Amino acid sequence: MCDHLISLRDISVYYGNRHALQNVSGVFCEGSLTAVAGPNGSGKSTLLKVLSGVIKPSCGEVIFRDGKKPVTAYLPQASRINRDFPMSLLDLVLTGFYPVVGEAGSIGLTHKAIAKKAMADVGLEGYEKRLICELSGGEFQRALFARVIVQDAPLILLDEPFTAVDAETTARLIRLLLKWHEEGRTVICVLHDLLLIKKFFPESMVLHGKCLGSGHTHDMFEQKLLSFDLDMAEIQTSRIHSNHNQAHSHDV
Protein backbone atom coordinates (compact mmCIF):
# COMPACT_ATOMS: atom_id res chain seq x y z
CA MET A 1 0.00 0.00 0.00
CA CYS A 2 1.24 3.44 -0.83
CA ASP A 3 0.86 6.60 1.14
CA HIS A 4 -1.94 8.62 -0.50
CA LEU A 5 -0.75 12.18 -0.92
CA ILE A 6 -3.84 13.27 -2.84
CA SER A 7 -7.29 11.69 -3.02
CA LEU A 8 -9.90 12.89 -5.48
CA ARG A 9 -13.54 12.34 -4.55
CA ASP A 10 -16.11 12.70 -7.32
CA ILE A 11 -14.55 15.78 -8.83
CA SER A 12 -16.69 17.55 -11.45
CA VAL A 13 -15.88 20.78 -13.21
CA TYR A 14 -18.32 22.70 -15.43
CA TYR A 15 -17.43 25.62 -17.65
CA GLY A 16 -20.85 27.18 -18.22
CA ASN A 17 -22.89 24.24 -19.54
CA ARG A 18 -19.88 22.22 -20.62
CA HIS A 19 -18.65 19.37 -18.45
CA ALA A 20 -14.87 19.42 -18.44
CA LEU A 21 -14.61 16.73 -15.80
CA GLN A 22 -17.29 14.40 -14.50
CA ASN A 23 -17.14 12.47 -11.24
CA VAL A 24 -13.43 11.79 -11.31
CA SER A 25 -12.12 9.85 -8.34
CA GLY A 26 -8.66 8.46 -7.75
CA VAL A 27 -5.52 8.70 -5.69
CA PHE A 28 -1.96 9.87 -6.23
CA CYS A 29 0.63 8.22 -4.01
CA GLU A 30 3.45 10.12 -2.42
CA GLY A 31 6.58 9.89 -4.55
CA SER A 32 4.68 8.53 -7.56
CA LEU A 33 5.38 9.51 -11.15
CA THR A 34 2.03 9.60 -12.93
CA ALA A 35 1.13 10.36 -16.53
CA VAL A 36 -2.33 11.79 -17.20
CA ALA A 37 -3.38 10.76 -20.69
CA GLY A 38 -6.48 11.14 -22.86
CA PRO A 39 -7.63 12.80 -26.06
CA ASN A 40 -7.87 16.56 -26.56
CA GLY A 41 -10.58 18.14 -24.46
CA SER A 42 -10.71 15.19 -22.08
CA GLY A 43 -10.13 17.37 -19.04
CA LYS A 44 -6.45 16.67 -18.41
CA SER A 45 -5.43 20.29 -18.00
CA THR A 46 -8.55 20.94 -15.94
CA LEU A 47 -7.58 18.12 -13.60
CA LEU A 48 -4.13 19.65 -13.16
CA LYS A 49 -5.65 23.04 -12.43
CA VAL A 50 -7.91 21.49 -9.82
CA LEU A 51 -4.91 19.74 -8.22
CA SER A 52 -2.91 22.96 -8.19
CA GLY A 53 -5.81 24.93 -6.75
CA VAL A 54 -5.94 27.32 -9.73
CA ILE A 55 -9.63 26.40 -10.14
CA LYS A 56 -12.05 25.01 -7.61
CA PRO A 57 -14.07 21.94 -8.62
CA SER A 58 -17.79 22.60 -9.17
CA CYS A 59 -18.45 19.64 -6.91
CA GLY A 60 -16.47 16.92 -5.20
CA GLU A 61 -13.34 17.45 -3.17
CA VAL A 62 -9.58 17.14 -3.32
CA ILE A 63 -8.21 15.73 -0.08
CA PHE A 64 -4.54 16.16 0.73
CA ARG A 65 -2.79 14.08 3.34
CA ASP A 66 -2.62 15.99 6.64
CA GLY A 67 -5.40 18.20 5.27
CA LYS A 68 -2.97 20.70 3.82
CA LYS A 69 -1.93 21.23 0.22
CA PRO A 70 1.81 20.67 -0.07
CA VAL A 71 4.01 23.30 -1.71
CA THR A 72 3.24 22.84 -5.38
CA ALA A 73 5.20 23.65 -8.50
CA TYR A 74 3.05 24.03 -11.59
CA LEU A 75 4.19 24.25 -15.18
CA PRO A 76 1.29 25.62 -17.26
CA GLN A 77 0.93 24.98 -20.98
CA ALA A 78 3.36 27.27 -22.79
CA SER A 79 0.47 28.56 -24.91
CA ARG A 80 -1.10 30.11 -21.79
CA ILE A 81 1.94 32.32 -21.25
CA ASN A 82 2.45 35.75 -22.84
CA ARG A 83 5.78 35.21 -24.53
CA ASP A 84 6.08 38.77 -25.79
CA PHE A 85 6.31 40.06 -22.25
CA PRO A 86 9.45 42.21 -21.83
CA MET A 87 11.32 40.02 -19.38
CA SER A 88 14.76 38.43 -19.22
CA LEU A 89 15.22 34.70 -18.83
CA LEU A 90 16.77 35.13 -15.39
CA ASP A 91 13.72 37.13 -14.27
CA LEU A 92 11.43 34.39 -15.57
CA VAL A 93 13.25 31.77 -13.49
CA LEU A 94 13.25 34.11 -10.48
CA THR A 95 9.43 34.35 -10.61
CA GLY A 96 9.61 30.82 -9.18
CA PHE A 97 10.38 32.45 -5.82
CA TYR A 98 7.22 34.57 -5.88
CA PRO A 99 5.10 32.13 -3.83
CA VAL A 100 7.81 32.31 -1.12
CA VAL A 101 9.00 35.93 -1.16
CA GLY A 102 5.67 37.50 -2.15
CA GLU A 103 5.49 41.20 -2.89
CA ALA A 104 7.83 42.60 -0.29
CA GLY A 105 10.50 39.93 0.18
CA SER A 106 13.80 40.79 -1.45
CA ILE A 107 15.39 38.72 -4.17
CA GLY A 108 19.04 38.42 -3.12
CA LEU A 109 22.24 36.94 -4.43
CA THR A 110 21.36 33.53 -2.99
CA HIS A 111 18.15 33.46 -5.00
CA LYS A 112 20.02 34.49 -8.13
CA ALA A 113 22.65 31.81 -7.53
CA ILE A 114 19.94 29.15 -7.17
CA ALA A 115 18.25 30.40 -10.36
CA LYS A 116 21.52 30.34 -12.30
CA LYS A 117 22.27 26.82 -11.07
CA ALA A 118 18.79 25.74 -12.21
CA MET A 119 19.39 27.31 -15.61
CA ALA A 120 22.66 25.41 -15.89
CA ASP A 121 20.82 22.19 -14.99
CA VAL A 122 18.54 22.61 -18.01
CA GLY A 123 21.40 23.69 -20.27
CA LEU A 124 20.65 27.40 -20.40
CA GLU A 125 23.82 28.76 -18.80
CA GLY A 126 24.82 32.11 -20.23
CA TYR A 127 21.23 32.87 -21.31
CA GLU A 128 20.46 35.00 -18.22
CA LYS A 129 20.01 38.26 -20.08
CA ARG A 130 18.23 36.87 -23.11
CA LEU A 131 14.65 38.06 -23.53
CA ILE A 132 11.97 35.41 -23.38
CA CYS A 133 10.62 36.53 -26.76
CA GLU A 134 13.98 35.60 -28.30
CA LEU A 135 13.86 31.99 -27.13
CA SER A 136 12.91 29.00 -29.25
CA GLY A 137 10.05 26.77 -28.11
CA GLY A 138 12.46 24.23 -26.63
CA GLU A 139 14.54 26.85 -24.83
CA PHE A 140 11.44 28.41 -23.37
CA GLN A 141 10.22 25.05 -22.12
CA ARG A 142 13.61 24.43 -20.51
CA ALA A 143 13.35 27.82 -18.81
CA LEU A 144 9.98 26.81 -17.37
CA PHE A 145 11.58 23.62 -16.05
CA ALA A 146 14.30 25.76 -14.44
CA ARG A 147 11.54 27.66 -12.69
CA VAL A 148 10.09 24.38 -11.42
CA ILE A 149 13.55 23.51 -10.05
CA VAL A 150 13.84 26.73 -8.05
CA GLN A 151 10.40 26.17 -6.55
CA ASP A 152 11.85 23.06 -4.89
CA ALA A 153 8.37 21.62 -4.32
CA PRO A 154 7.39 18.14 -3.11
CA LEU A 155 4.44 18.12 -5.56
CA ILE A 156 5.14 18.92 -9.21
CA LEU A 157 2.40 19.34 -11.83
CA LEU A 158 3.38 19.57 -15.50
CA ASP A 159 0.96 20.38 -18.32
CA GLU A 160 2.16 19.02 -21.67
CA PRO A 161 5.78 19.88 -20.99
CA PHE A 162 7.11 18.17 -24.13
CA THR A 163 4.91 19.87 -26.70
CA ALA A 164 6.94 21.55 -29.46
CA VAL A 165 10.18 20.27 -27.95
CA ASP A 166 12.78 18.35 -29.97
CA ALA A 167 13.98 14.86 -29.05
CA GLU A 168 17.23 15.99 -27.46
CA THR A 169 15.52 18.49 -25.15
CA THR A 170 12.81 15.96 -24.33
CA ALA A 171 15.48 13.47 -23.27
CA ARG A 172 17.12 16.08 -21.09
CA LEU A 173 13.85 17.09 -19.44
CA ILE A 174 12.85 13.45 -18.91
CA ARG A 175 16.13 12.89 -17.06
CA LEU A 176 15.20 15.80 -14.82
CA LEU A 177 11.77 14.31 -14.24
CA LEU A 178 13.27 10.96 -13.28
CA LYS A 179 15.66 12.74 -10.91
CA TRP A 180 12.69 14.39 -9.17
CA HIS A 181 11.07 10.98 -8.94
CA GLU A 182 14.23 9.54 -7.35
CA GLU A 183 14.28 12.39 -4.87
CA GLY A 184 10.86 11.25 -3.71
CA ARG A 185 8.84 14.14 -5.14
CA THR A 186 5.35 13.44 -6.44
CA VAL A 187 5.18 14.22 -10.15
CA ILE A 188 1.96 14.37 -12.17
CA CYS A 189 2.40 15.08 -15.85
CA VAL A 190 -0.16 15.56 -18.64
CA LEU A 191 1.14 14.23 -21.93
CA HIS A 192 0.12 12.69 -25.23
CA ASP A 193 3.17 10.68 -26.15
CA LEU A 194 2.30 7.04 -25.41
CA LEU A 195 5.87 5.93 -26.02
CA LEU A 196 7.13 8.20 -23.28
CA ILE A 197 4.32 7.11 -20.96
CA LYS A 198 5.08 3.45 -21.48
CA LYS A 199 8.81 3.88 -21.05
CA PHE A 200 9.12 6.33 -18.17
CA PHE A 201 5.89 6.65 -16.20
CA PRO A 202 5.16 3.82 -13.76
CA GLU A 203 1.62 5.07 -13.07
CA SER A 204 -1.00 6.57 -15.33
CA MET A 205 -4.52 7.91 -15.31
CA VAL A 206 -6.66 7.84 -18.44
CA LEU A 207 -9.25 10.58 -18.78
CA HIS A 208 -12.09 11.20 -21.18
CA GLY A 209 -14.28 13.66 -19.32
CA LYS A 210 -14.51 10.97 -16.68
CA CYS A 211 -11.74 8.77 -15.36
CA LEU A 212 -11.56 5.64 -17.54
CA GLY A 213 -8.93 4.03 -15.37
CA SER A 214 -5.85 4.60 -13.28
CA GLY A 215 -3.06 2.50 -11.88
CA HIS A 216 0.10 0.88 -13.20
CA THR A 217 0.84 1.98 -16.72
CA HIS A 218 1.45 -1.63 -17.67
CA ASP A 219 -2.12 -2.51 -16.63
CA MET A 220 -3.53 0.44 -18.58
CA PHE A 221 -1.93 -0.98 -21.72
CA GLU A 222 -3.13 -4.49 -20.83
CA GLN A 223 -6.68 -3.23 -20.45
CA LYS A 224 -6.30 -1.43 -23.80
CA LEU A 225 -7.11 1.89 -22.14
CA LEU A 226 -3.80 3.02 -23.56
CA SER A 227 -2.85 1.60 -26.90
CA PHE A 228 -0.64 2.31 -29.87
CA ASP A 229 -3.29 0.86 -32.12
CA LEU A 230 -5.10 3.73 -33.83
CA ASP A 231 -8.35 1.71 -34.03
CA MET A 232 -8.40 1.71 -30.26
CA ALA A 233 -9.38 5.33 -30.29
CA GLU A 234 -12.72 4.29 -31.74
CA ILE A 235 -13.12 1.48 -29.26
CA GLN A 236 -12.46 3.93 -26.42
CA THR A 237 -15.07 6.28 -27.75
CA SER A 238 -17.65 3.51 -28.12
CA ARG A 239 -16.86 2.38 -24.58
CA ILE A 240 -17.61 5.87 -23.34
CA HIS A 241 -20.86 5.95 -25.23
CA SER A 242 -21.92 2.64 -23.73
CA ASN A 243 -21.00 4.01 -20.28
CA HIS A 244 -23.13 7.04 -20.96
CA ASN A 245 -26.05 4.91 -22.05
CA GLN A 246 -25.75 2.75 -18.96
CA ALA A 247 -25.68 5.83 -16.79
CA HIS A 248 -28.77 7.17 -18.49
CA SER A 249 -30.66 3.88 -18.15
CA HIS A 250 -29.83 3.97 -14.42
CA ASP A 251 -31.27 7.46 -14.28
CA VAL A 252 -34.52 6.18 -15.75
Next chain:
Amino acid sequence: MTFEELIIAPFLKFSFMQRALAACIALSASGAPLGFFMNQRRMSLVSDAMSHAILPGVAVAFCIAGAGTLPLAIGGLSAGAIIALFAVFLTRYAHIKEDAVFTLMFLLSLTSGTVLLSFKGTGIDLMHMLFGDVLAIDDSALCFIASVASLTLVAIAATYRGLLLDCFDPDFLALSGRGRYVRHLFFVLFVINLVAAFQVLGTLMALGLMLLPAIAAGFWTKRADAAILFGVAMAVFSSFAGLLISFHAELPSGVTVVLFCSVLCLISVLLGRRGSLLSVFLKEGKS
Protein backbone atom coordinates in the same frame (compact mmCIF):
# COMPACT_ATOMS: atom_id res chain seq x y z
CA MET B 1 10.34 85.87 -27.40
CA THR B 2 12.83 84.58 -24.84
CA PHE B 3 13.17 81.03 -23.63
CA GLU B 4 11.59 81.98 -20.34
CA GLU B 5 8.56 83.57 -22.02
CA LEU B 6 8.17 80.55 -24.22
CA ILE B 7 8.52 77.74 -21.71
CA ILE B 8 8.14 79.00 -18.15
CA ALA B 9 6.09 82.20 -18.11
CA PRO B 10 2.74 80.63 -19.09
CA PHE B 11 2.90 78.39 -16.03
CA LEU B 12 4.09 81.18 -13.71
CA LYS B 13 1.53 83.73 -14.80
CA PHE B 14 -1.64 81.70 -15.10
CA SER B 15 -3.01 79.52 -12.36
CA PHE B 16 -5.24 77.61 -14.83
CA MET B 17 -2.04 76.48 -16.60
CA GLN B 18 -0.51 75.37 -13.29
CA ARG B 19 -3.60 73.37 -12.41
CA ALA B 20 -3.75 71.85 -15.86
CA LEU B 21 -0.09 70.82 -15.66
CA ALA B 22 -0.47 69.43 -12.13
CA ALA B 23 -3.53 67.40 -13.16
CA CYS B 24 -1.81 66.04 -16.28
CA ILE B 25 1.34 65.08 -14.35
CA ALA B 26 -0.72 63.26 -11.72
CA LEU B 27 -2.65 61.41 -14.43
CA SER B 28 0.56 60.53 -16.25
CA ALA B 29 2.21 59.15 -13.12
CA SER B 30 -0.59 56.73 -12.32
CA GLY B 31 -2.14 56.18 -15.76
CA ALA B 32 0.96 55.29 -17.76
CA PRO B 33 1.91 52.30 -15.55
CA LEU B 34 -1.68 51.03 -15.73
CA GLY B 35 -1.54 51.49 -19.50
CA PHE B 36 1.54 49.27 -19.62
CA PHE B 37 -0.29 46.44 -17.82
CA MET B 38 -3.39 46.90 -19.98
CA ASN B 39 -1.31 46.82 -23.15
CA GLN B 40 0.53 43.69 -22.02
CA ARG B 41 -2.82 42.01 -21.43
CA ARG B 42 -3.73 42.92 -25.03
CA MET B 43 -6.73 44.75 -23.75
CA SER B 44 -6.24 48.07 -25.53
CA LEU B 45 -9.55 47.66 -27.34
CA VAL B 46 -11.35 46.62 -24.18
CA SER B 47 -10.00 49.61 -22.31
CA ASP B 48 -11.18 51.86 -25.12
CA ALA B 49 -14.70 50.49 -24.76
CA MET B 50 -14.52 50.86 -20.98
CA SER B 51 -13.51 54.51 -21.26
CA HIS B 52 -16.68 55.23 -23.21
CA ALA B 53 -18.71 53.18 -20.77
CA ILE B 54 -18.46 55.95 -18.19
CA LEU B 55 -20.35 58.44 -20.40
CA PRO B 56 -23.95 57.32 -19.65
CA GLY B 57 -23.11 57.42 -15.92
CA VAL B 58 -21.72 60.94 -15.98
CA ALA B 59 -24.65 62.01 -18.16
CA VAL B 60 -27.17 60.76 -15.61
CA ALA B 61 -25.17 62.36 -12.78
CA PHE B 62 -25.05 65.63 -14.72
CA CYS B 63 -28.83 65.63 -15.28
CA ILE B 64 -29.51 64.96 -11.59
CA ALA B 65 -26.79 66.87 -9.77
CA GLY B 66 -25.07 69.20 -12.22
CA ALA B 67 -21.38 69.33 -13.13
CA GLY B 68 -19.78 68.81 -9.68
CA THR B 69 -16.67 66.61 -9.42
CA LEU B 70 -18.10 64.13 -6.95
CA PRO B 71 -21.44 63.38 -8.65
CA LEU B 72 -19.69 62.97 -12.01
CA ALA B 73 -17.09 60.67 -10.45
CA ILE B 74 -19.72 58.53 -8.74
CA GLY B 75 -21.82 58.39 -11.92
CA GLY B 76 -18.80 57.46 -14.03
CA LEU B 77 -17.60 54.78 -11.61
CA SER B 78 -20.97 53.11 -11.35
CA ALA B 79 -21.59 53.14 -15.10
CA GLY B 80 -18.05 51.83 -15.77
CA ALA B 81 -18.52 49.01 -13.28
CA ILE B 82 -22.03 48.07 -14.46
CA ILE B 83 -21.09 48.02 -18.14
CA ALA B 84 -17.87 46.07 -17.53
CA LEU B 85 -19.78 43.45 -15.51
CA PHE B 86 -22.52 43.30 -18.15
CA ALA B 87 -19.88 42.77 -20.87
CA VAL B 88 -18.29 39.94 -18.87
CA PHE B 89 -21.75 38.42 -18.32
CA LEU B 90 -22.55 38.58 -22.06
CA THR B 91 -19.27 37.03 -23.20
CA ARG B 92 -19.72 34.25 -20.70
CA TYR B 93 -23.31 33.27 -21.39
CA ALA B 94 -24.16 34.44 -24.93
CA HIS B 95 -22.43 33.20 -28.05
CA ILE B 96 -20.67 36.45 -28.82
CA LYS B 97 -16.97 37.21 -29.12
CA GLU B 98 -15.32 39.54 -26.66
CA ASP B 99 -14.33 42.20 -29.19
CA ALA B 100 -17.86 42.21 -30.61
CA VAL B 101 -19.29 42.74 -27.13
CA PHE B 102 -16.98 45.66 -26.57
CA THR B 103 -17.87 47.23 -29.90
CA LEU B 104 -21.52 46.99 -28.92
CA MET B 105 -20.82 48.44 -25.47
CA PHE B 106 -18.76 51.26 -26.94
CA LEU B 107 -21.49 52.42 -29.32
CA LEU B 108 -24.28 51.81 -26.84
CA SER B 109 -22.54 53.90 -24.17
CA LEU B 110 -21.54 56.71 -26.49
CA THR B 111 -24.99 57.11 -28.03
CA SER B 112 -27.04 56.57 -24.87
CA GLY B 113 -24.77 58.98 -22.98
CA THR B 114 -25.20 61.63 -25.65
CA VAL B 115 -28.99 61.21 -25.71
CA LEU B 116 -29.17 61.41 -21.90
CA LEU B 117 -27.07 64.58 -21.90
CA SER B 118 -29.31 66.19 -24.49
CA PHE B 119 -32.20 66.16 -21.98
CA LYS B 120 -30.58 68.80 -19.83
CA GLY B 121 -27.21 69.84 -21.21
CA THR B 122 -26.19 72.01 -24.12
CA GLY B 123 -23.82 71.29 -26.97
CA ILE B 124 -21.00 72.79 -24.89
CA ASP B 125 -21.70 70.39 -22.02
CA LEU B 126 -21.49 67.51 -24.46
CA MET B 127 -18.15 68.80 -25.78
CA HIS B 128 -16.86 68.99 -22.19
CA MET B 129 -17.91 65.44 -21.47
CA LEU B 130 -16.37 64.09 -24.67
CA PHE B 131 -13.15 66.12 -24.77
CA GLY B 132 -12.76 67.28 -21.17
CA ASP B 133 -11.72 70.73 -20.11
CA VAL B 134 -8.18 70.69 -18.87
CA LEU B 135 -8.00 74.46 -18.37
CA ALA B 136 -11.11 74.57 -16.17
CA ILE B 137 -10.01 72.19 -13.44
CA ASP B 138 -11.18 73.43 -10.03
CA ASP B 139 -9.80 72.60 -6.60
CA SER B 140 -12.14 69.69 -5.97
CA ALA B 141 -11.31 68.08 -9.34
CA LEU B 142 -7.59 68.55 -8.76
CA CYS B 143 -7.84 66.99 -5.29
CA PHE B 144 -9.79 64.06 -6.71
CA ILE B 145 -7.21 63.48 -9.45
CA ALA B 146 -4.28 63.79 -7.03
CA SER B 147 -5.91 61.36 -4.57
CA VAL B 148 -6.60 58.81 -7.30
CA ALA B 149 -3.01 59.10 -8.56
CA SER B 150 -1.50 58.70 -5.08
CA LEU B 151 -3.72 55.78 -4.20
CA THR B 152 -2.92 54.12 -7.53
CA LEU B 153 0.84 54.49 -7.12
CA VAL B 154 0.74 53.03 -3.60
CA ALA B 155 -1.43 50.12 -4.80
CA ILE B 156 0.85 49.43 -7.78
CA ALA B 157 3.91 49.48 -5.52
CA ALA B 158 2.27 47.06 -3.10
CA THR B 159 1.27 44.53 -5.77
CA TYR B 160 3.87 45.17 -8.47
CA ARG B 161 5.17 41.61 -8.82
CA GLY B 162 1.66 40.21 -8.86
CA LEU B 163 0.57 42.69 -11.54
CA LEU B 164 3.54 41.71 -13.71
CA LEU B 165 2.92 38.00 -13.24
CA ASP B 166 -0.76 38.40 -14.03
CA CYS B 167 0.12 39.83 -17.45
CA PHE B 168 2.75 37.23 -18.10
CA ASP B 169 1.61 33.96 -16.57
CA PRO B 170 -1.79 34.22 -14.84
CA ASP B 171 -2.00 30.50 -14.04
CA PHE B 172 1.24 30.66 -12.12
CA LEU B 173 0.00 33.66 -10.15
CA ALA B 174 -3.24 31.82 -9.40
CA LEU B 175 -1.15 29.06 -7.82
CA SER B 176 -0.11 31.47 -5.06
CA GLY B 177 -3.78 32.23 -4.39
CA ARG B 178 -3.39 35.93 -5.13
CA GLY B 179 -4.51 35.92 -8.78
CA ARG B 180 -8.11 36.93 -8.31
CA TYR B 181 -7.29 39.63 -5.84
CA VAL B 182 -4.58 41.17 -8.02
CA ARG B 183 -6.83 41.17 -11.11
CA HIS B 184 -9.78 42.76 -9.31
CA LEU B 185 -7.54 45.40 -7.79
CA PHE B 186 -6.13 46.18 -11.23
CA PHE B 187 -9.54 46.71 -12.80
CA VAL B 188 -10.70 48.87 -9.91
CA LEU B 189 -7.58 51.02 -10.31
CA PHE B 190 -8.13 51.18 -14.03
CA VAL B 191 -11.73 52.37 -13.76
CA ILE B 192 -11.01 55.02 -11.10
CA ASN B 193 -8.13 56.31 -13.23
CA LEU B 194 -10.43 56.48 -16.24
CA VAL B 195 -12.89 58.53 -14.22
CA ALA B 196 -10.09 60.83 -13.04
CA ALA B 197 -8.77 61.18 -16.60
CA PHE B 198 -12.30 61.89 -17.82
CA GLN B 199 -12.35 65.11 -15.77
CA VAL B 200 -9.33 66.33 -17.71
CA LEU B 201 -9.52 64.76 -21.15
CA GLY B 202 -13.14 63.66 -21.54
CA THR B 203 -14.37 60.17 -22.31
CA LEU B 204 -13.05 60.15 -25.88
CA MET B 205 -9.45 60.82 -24.89
CA ALA B 206 -9.26 59.58 -21.28
CA LEU B 207 -7.01 56.76 -22.43
CA GLY B 208 -4.60 59.05 -24.28
CA LEU B 209 -2.07 59.49 -21.50
CA MET B 210 -2.44 55.87 -20.38
CA LEU B 211 -2.18 53.70 -23.44
CA LEU B 212 -0.20 55.72 -25.99
CA PRO B 213 2.97 55.95 -23.83
CA ALA B 214 2.71 52.24 -23.06
CA ILE B 215 2.48 51.38 -26.75
CA ALA B 216 5.42 53.67 -27.59
CA ALA B 217 7.62 52.29 -24.77
CA GLY B 218 7.58 48.83 -26.33
CA PHE B 219 9.53 50.18 -29.28
CA TRP B 220 12.37 51.57 -27.15
CA THR B 221 13.05 49.26 -24.24
CA LYS B 222 13.02 45.56 -23.50
CA ARG B 223 12.46 45.70 -19.76
CA ALA B 224 9.13 46.05 -17.98
CA ASP B 225 10.36 48.51 -15.34
CA ALA B 226 12.09 50.66 -17.96
CA ALA B 227 8.97 50.58 -20.15
CA ILE B 228 6.84 51.83 -17.27
CA LEU B 229 9.23 54.66 -16.43
CA PHE B 230 9.54 55.55 -20.10
CA GLY B 231 5.75 55.67 -20.34
CA VAL B 232 5.46 58.03 -17.37
CA ALA B 233 8.22 60.29 -18.74
CA MET B 234 6.61 60.40 -22.16
CA ALA B 235 3.18 61.19 -20.73
CA VAL B 236 4.60 63.99 -18.54
CA PHE B 237 6.56 65.42 -21.46
CA SER B 238 3.51 65.30 -23.74
CA SER B 239 1.44 67.10 -21.09
CA PHE B 240 4.03 69.84 -20.72
CA ALA B 241 4.66 70.29 -24.43
CA GLY B 242 1.00 69.93 -25.39
CA LEU B 243 -0.13 72.56 -22.88
CA LEU B 244 2.55 74.99 -24.05
CA ILE B 245 1.77 74.52 -27.73
CA SER B 246 -1.95 74.94 -27.11
CA PHE B 247 -1.26 78.07 -25.06
CA HIS B 248 0.91 79.77 -27.68
CA ALA B 249 -1.03 78.60 -30.73
CA GLU B 250 -4.44 79.03 -29.07
CA LEU B 251 -5.51 75.47 -29.71
CA PRO B 252 -7.83 73.34 -27.56
CA SER B 253 -5.55 72.12 -24.75
CA GLY B 254 -6.59 68.56 -23.95
CA VAL B 255 -6.71 67.67 -27.63
CA THR B 256 -3.24 69.15 -28.21
CA VAL B 257 -1.76 67.15 -25.31
CA VAL B 258 -3.17 63.88 -26.66
CA LEU B 259 -2.24 64.80 -30.23
CA PHE B 260 1.36 65.45 -29.16
CA CYS B 261 1.40 62.11 -27.34
CA SER B 262 -0.01 60.36 -30.44
CA VAL B 263 2.68 61.90 -32.63
CA LEU B 264 5.41 60.70 -30.24
CA CYS B 265 3.81 57.26 -30.32
CA LEU B 266 3.72 57.26 -34.12
CA ILE B 267 7.39 58.31 -34.26
CA SER B 268 8.20 55.38 -31.95
CA VAL B 269 6.35 52.94 -34.21
CA LEU B 270 8.21 54.27 -37.25
CA LEU B 271 11.69 54.88 -35.85
CA GLY B 272 11.98 53.10 -32.47
CA ARG B 273 14.88 50.85 -31.54
CA ARG B 274 13.05 47.52 -31.41
CA GLY B 275 10.46 46.23 -33.85
CA SER B 276 9.75 49.60 -35.47
CA LEU B 277 9.33 49.99 -39.20
CA LEU B 278 12.87 51.35 -39.50
CA SER B 279 14.51 48.60 -37.45
CA VAL B 280 12.65 45.87 -39.34
CA PHE B 281 13.67 47.50 -42.61
CA LEU B 282 17.34 47.71 -41.51
CA LYS B 283 17.34 44.10 -40.37
CA GLU B 284 15.95 42.90 -43.69
CA GLY B 285 18.56 44.98 -45.49
CA LYS B 286 21.31 43.19 -43.54
CA SER B 287 20.04 39.67 -44.14
